[in-house]
Amino acid sequence: EPEVTQTPSHQVTQMGQEVILRCVPISNHLYFYWYRQILGQKVEFLVSFYNNEISEKSEIFDDQFSVERPDGSNFTLKIRSTKLEDSAMYFCASSEPLWGTNYEQYFGPGTRLTVT
């Protein structure tokens, strides 16, 4: 069964460093997303991406963040100048429209980012 994959599974970085989180969405999906989940808190939407551009982003997704689809398979989230509060699980997801305006979203296993 097709699945979303993410690498690395765990990333430890020092405050102020840049990190790139990688995702391979399901191959025939057209919509891609990044979410984060701070330990013990709810899943928070960061950004959605369609047709090689950002289609929607949340207030969390400020200039510190960027996304890219550098080739036909990878989808990346770059976090510049990391802060302690960026420590969280970061989930990638992809979806395709079922019909009309209805979508089903499939998540990867996540990358645990720890900023020290």
Place this chain on the structure above:
Amino acid sequence: TQLLEQSPQFLSIQEGENLTVYCNSSSVFSSLQWYRQEPGEGPVLLVTVVTGGEVKKLKRLTFQFGDARKDSSLHITAAQPGDTGLYLCAESSYGQNFVFGPGTRLSVLP
């Protein structure tokens, strides 16, 4: 931005018991997804409900979408320890932004 509420926040039951958890919104859902998330893992899609009044069954899980499409419930029959996890509902606006509820954390004790 649509806000989703889920209740109860926590639920601890014995194996074999039945339970129902709820997802509510002040606005009408276009469609609603239910997920289960285990610690350290990503949410796993269980079901999508679209039509008001719709009922879907997935083995011992029964999902219902309210007639007005502003609420949904998940009923588990004869819960098992393997059902333990965080149950999340989510709604999307034309696939652009999925809004998640805070979840119901279920613990099924053997």
